[in-house]
Amino acid sequence: xxxxxxxxxxxxxxxxxxxxxxxxxxxxxxxxxxxxxxxxxxxxxxxxxxxxxxxxxxxxxxxxxxxxxxxxxxxxxxxxxxxxxxxxxxxxxxxxxxxxxxxxxxxxxxxxxxxxxxxxxxxxxxxxxxxxxxxxxxxxxxxxxxxxxxxxxxxxxxxxxxxxxxxxxxxxxxxxxxxxxxxxxxxxxxxxxxxxxxxxxxxxxxxxxxxxxxxxxxxxxxxxxxxxxxxxxxx
Amino acid sequence: xxxxxxxxxxxxxxxxxxxxxxxxxxxxxxxxxxxxxxxxxxxxxxxxxxxxxxxxxxxxxxxxxxxxxxxxxxxxxxxxxxxxxxxxxxxxxxxxxxxxxxxxxxxxxxxxxxxxxxxxxxxxxxxxxxxxxxxxxxxxxxxxxxxxxxxxxxxxxxxxxxxxxxxxxxxxxxxxxxxxxxxxxxxxxxxxxxxxxxxxxxxxxxxxxxxxxxxxxxxxxxxxxxxxxxxxxxxxxxxxxxxxxxxxxxxxxxxxxxxxxxxxxxxxxxxxxxxxxxxxxxxxxxxxxxxxxxxxxxxxxxxxxxxxxxxxxxxxxxxxxxxxxxxxxxxxxxxxxxxxxxxxxxxxxxxxxxxxxxxxxxxxxxxxxxxxxxxxxxxxxxxxxxxxxxxxxxxxxxxxxxxxxxxxx
Numbered sequence: 001x002x003x004x005x006x007x008x009x010x011x012x013x014x015x016x017x018x019x020x021x022x023x024x025x026x027x028x029x030x031x032x033x034x035x036x037x038x039x040x041x042x043x044x045x046x047x048x049x050x051x052x053x054x055x056x057x058x059x060x061x062x063x064x065x066x067x068x069x070x071x072x073x074x075x076x077x078x079x080x081x082x083x084x085x086x087x088x089x090x091x092x093x094x095x096x097x098x099x100x101x102x103x104x105x106x107x108x109x110x111x112x113x114x115x116x117x118x119x120x121x122x123x124x125x126x127x128x129x130x131x132x133x134x135x136x137x138x139x140x141x142x143x144x145x146x147x148x149x150x151x152x153x154x155x156x157x158x159x160x161x162x163x164x165x166x167x168x169x170x171x172x173x174x175x176x177x178x179x180x181x182x183x184x185x186x187x188x189x190x191x192x193x194x195x196x197x198x199x200x201x202x203x204x205x206x207x208x209x210x211x212x213x214x215x216x217x218x219x220x221x222x223x224x225x226x227x228x229x230x231x232x233x234x235x
Numbered sequence: 236x237x238x239x240x241x242x243x244x245x246x247x248x249x250x251x252x253x254x255x256x257x258x259x260x261x262x263x264x265x266x267x268x269x270x271x272x273x274x275x276x277x278x279x280x281x282x283x284x285x286x287x288x289x290x291x292x293x294x295x296x297x298x299x300x301x302x303x304x305x306x307x308x309x310x311x312x313x314x315x316x317x318x319x320x321x322x323x324x325x326x327x328x329x330x331x332x333x334x335x336x337x338x339x340x341x342x343x344x345x346x347x348x349x350x351x352x353x354x355x356x357x358x359x360x361x362x363x364x365x366x367x368x369x370x371x372x373x374x375x376x377x378x379x380x381x382x383x384x385x386x387x388x389x390x391x392x393x394x395x396x397x398x399x400x401x402x403x404x405x406x407x408x409x410x411x412x413x414x415x416x417x418x419x420x421x422x423x424x425x426x427x428x429x430x431x432x433x434x435x436x437x438x439x440x441x442x443x444x445x446x447x448x449x450x451x452x453x454x455x456x457x458x459x460x461x462x463x464x465x466x467x468x469x470x471x472x473x474x475x476x477x478x479x480x481x482x483x484x485x486x487x488x489x490x491x492x493x494x495x496x497x498x499x500x501x502x503x504x505x506x507x508x509x510x511x512x513x514x515x516x517x518x519x520x521x522x523x524x525x526x527x528x529x530x531x532x533x534x535x536x537x538x539x540x541x542x543x544x545x546x547x548x549x550x551x552x553x554x555x556x557x558x559x560x561x562x563x564x565x566x567x568x569x570x571x572x573x574x575x576x577x578x579x580x581x582x583x584x585x586x587x588x589x590x591x592x593x594x595x596x597x598x599x600x601x602x603x604x605x606x607x608x609x610x611x612x613x614x615x616x617x618x619x620x621x622x623x624x625x626x627x628x629x630x631x632x633x634x635x636x637x638x639x640x641x642x643x644x
Contacts, residue, residue, distance in 0.1 A: 013430030013438070018373045019570030022598075029601045045431070046438040046449070062378040068436045130567070148568045150373055192570030196597060220600040224593045 002210055005031050007040040008053035010079065014045045014069045015095055018150075020059030022193020023090060026202050027055060033216040036206075045069060049078030053087055054209040060093030060151075060191045063106040070098045074114050083116055088184040088208045090201075092194055096179070096187035097121040097153050104153065117187055118160030119180060121153045128152070131232040132170030132190060134178040137162060142200040144168070145178065146228045147190030155180075155189075164188060169232050184208050197225055239283055239337070246277035247284065247334040254331060266319065270327030273334060281326055284333035285358035288317070290342045291496055292358070294351045294386075295366035295406075296379075297541050298489045299324065301481065301517045302366060303345040305493035309502060309510035315339035322518055325350050326357070341500070348382055352389035363390065364398040364496050366421065366488065368405040369428045370574065371538040372566030379405060383433055387412035398495045400488070401456045402444055408433035411456065419495045420444060420458035421488040424547070425540035427574065462491040467504065469494070475504045480515045485544035519633070521548075524640040528621030531556075535633045537565070539574040542627070546579050549625040555580060556615045556624060558589035558632035565630045569594040577602045586615040589632045612636055 009024050024040060031038045043049050045068065049056075056079060061069065073079055083089055089099075097103035100113040104123030113121075132149045136142040145165050154174035157163060164179030164186060165172070172178025172189050179188035186201070188194055195202040199221040207213050239247065254269025273280050293303045300322045307318040317336035319328045324345045333342060346354050348368070355363060365386070368379045386409035390397055399410035401418040405428065410416050422444070423429070429446075432439050437450030447454035459470040465487065466474045477490050490511050497507045516522040523532045536545040549555060561567050569591050577599055585606040587595050592608055599606045609615040612635070616624070628636055 012427075014436075016427070017378075018370055018568070019573035022570070022573030022601075025573065025601050044438060062380050064380055064436065065431065068431075148570060150568065192568070193573040196573065196601070220593075220597040224597045227593050 002054070003035070004037045004039070005055065005206070005209055006053045007038060008050060008056045008082075009040065009042050010049060010056060010058040010095075011045045011069050011072070012042050012059070014065035015059045015061040017060045017062065017094075017192075019192030020057075020092065023057050023059070023092070023195045023202075026193065026195040026199065027057075027205065030199065030202050030216065031206055034206075034214050036210060045072050049073070049076050049082070051078050051081045051085065053082055055205050056082060056087055056089040058089070058091045058095030058098070060095060062094075066094040066098060066103070067105055067111050069094070070103075070111060070113055073098065074112070080114070080116065083183075083185060086184065088205045089116070089186065090195070090205060091117075091185070091187045093149075093151055093189055093191040096189060097155065099185065099187050100155070117180060117182055117185060118158030119155050119187070120158070121155040124152050124154040124174060126152070128171035128189075130170060131228070132172060132178065133168040133229060133232050134165035134170070134172060135168060136165045137181075140164075140181070140204060142198070142204060144229060145188075145190060145201070146197045146225055146232070147188075147194050148192065149189045150191050151189055153189070196221070197228060243277050243280055243283045246273045246280050247330075247337065249273065249276060250331060250334055254335070266321055266323040266331040267325075267327050269334070270323070270330035273330045274327060281330050281333070281354070282357050284330060284337070285342065285360070288333075288340060288342045289500060290344065290358055290360040291362040291364060291500075292344050292346045292351065292354060292360045293364045293366075294346045294348050296348065296369045296371045296538065297544065298366050298485060299345045301486060301514075301520070302364065302489040302492055303343050304514055304517045305490055305511050306364075306496050307343045308514050309493060309497045309507040310341045310343065310500060312506055312510055313500065313502060314341055317342040319345055320518075326354060329354060329358075352385050355389050355393060355395065359393065360395060362396050362398060362496060362499050364492050365406045365410055366400050366492055367403045367423065367425075367540065368409070369425050369538065369540040370571065373568060373570070379428060380433065383409040386410075396499055398492060398499065400492065401458050404429040404439060404446055404455075405433050407456055408453065416456070417460070417495055417499065418456045418458040419460040419462070419491050421462050421491045422484065424484065424543050427539070460491055460495045462488055467491045467494055469498070469504055473504070475508060477508070478512060480512055481517070481521055483544060483548040485547065519637045526616060526640070529616055529619065530623045531616065531626050532623070533633065533636060534625065534627045535630070536627050537630050539571055542575040545627045549627065550623070551583060553623050553625050554584035554586070554619050556586045556588065556612070556619075556626045557595060558587075558612060558615075558626070558628040558636065559592065559595045560590040560629060560632040560635075561594075562590070562631045565632070572598045577604050580604050584619065586618060588612050588615045589628070612639065
């Protein structure tokens, strides 16, 4: 295992609509707090995706940037090769939909995804906007997810992925589940800085890369989690 | 202006009565309810009230209220000006503003970004000013590429003169739908929403203020007005020192747009500046309030671009109080905190308050900015020694602070 982590943030020029940078900053902070060195690469959509990264991040975006992002990732192929090599990936919101076989475009037309996750998405009837809370698959050892969703997508999971979680509050995939995972690839509708309110998910990505992690001071993360979960979960 | 039809006169009068009643009963300034009543009685009221006036519409993500105020202040030298000074920037507010100054030959209306196409179509305004577009309250606001596209279509359908900031690629793309544009180089500090070409999605190459798409012909239009530091250079090449009483680069940009706008009304920069310099505070923004020997300067920042502007104005040698809420008007989603680079605050005493102070606390912790969490604004003030203090708050947090201090301008 390594003590150096290479983070790759994919297409912040297209897919960084609202706080997506937070996931990069949280991973950096939690890695450095454990004495790991971190190198972060911001990959513009006009540049090739490097293949030697450890953790890849891709964020949310409007319809047009989402379609452009999917086209460029498919042509580039770098992310496919990195995942095939065993790199971890967190795909958020529009980035999550891109990972599937298909998603809905501006007028609801089907647009091809890049096929890294066995999912297919379409445009739903109405926008899901608001707080989301969900119980995570016990196999992952991550406590309740908390975050904010803002999307119109409905996502169907195929047999090649497992649901990341089951919703308590919110819409998620649209069938009572939220997000999915397969191998070291995680997708979620929790948009923007999903890892800020779910530091255990950040640690899961780090542990997949460097092995077991030492505990760190989690005070500020936990205070925010407690407040948000208490605000949205009844009783 | 010509006489309004009887129905419109009645609708307008009843709307004003409703506004007066609303004010008298302490429900607010009445501009929204008054306009709603008027529109209910005469749906065509906005068009009728706008007809025969020289009207400018002002829209942007940031700086709408201030720029509207600057333009109105300058135009008053030419005659009476109808304007929605209280920031009620949707059609009901517009009706109210026009109806309460029904003989004013000039009007300047701040317009919510989403409503611009509709209000332009209804009023056929002679001038539209567009300053900037950036991410803002994503849980309720329109996505900005989509918004720029709607602006572009609306402007293409009108003969309106557009005064537009050519330094913001999304604004430049929206404005270039029009055949009549006066371009102003007003600068662009926040660039995170314009790395890609709005026309084709290709990468934008930037060199200083200039920008051009690497893949298509879309590029920065040539400005006829230029903001250069403290000065504005007019289309004849004459340089004007702004000497505003409002602080910061963002307000100099607003002033450059205002000068280009009032020039379209025939007001020369030399005269216009006299009006611009009369503006000292706008709806409580930039105002200083006193409490227990502490002088608190209030800065409003509603989105990441707004925080950059507020940091530009804040004094690095002073302690700073940050207050963040997430009520409806703020956007219920605090994700935007992660788009703001707070590291500039390292080295100042930083106090954190507001209803979503824990979101901000974690954000500062991850950024390595030491801070102190306070349960209330009053507590934050009390923690600091007497002297000057900067305050940055988002919308409802700002209003709460103003209410606490009696809304003194």
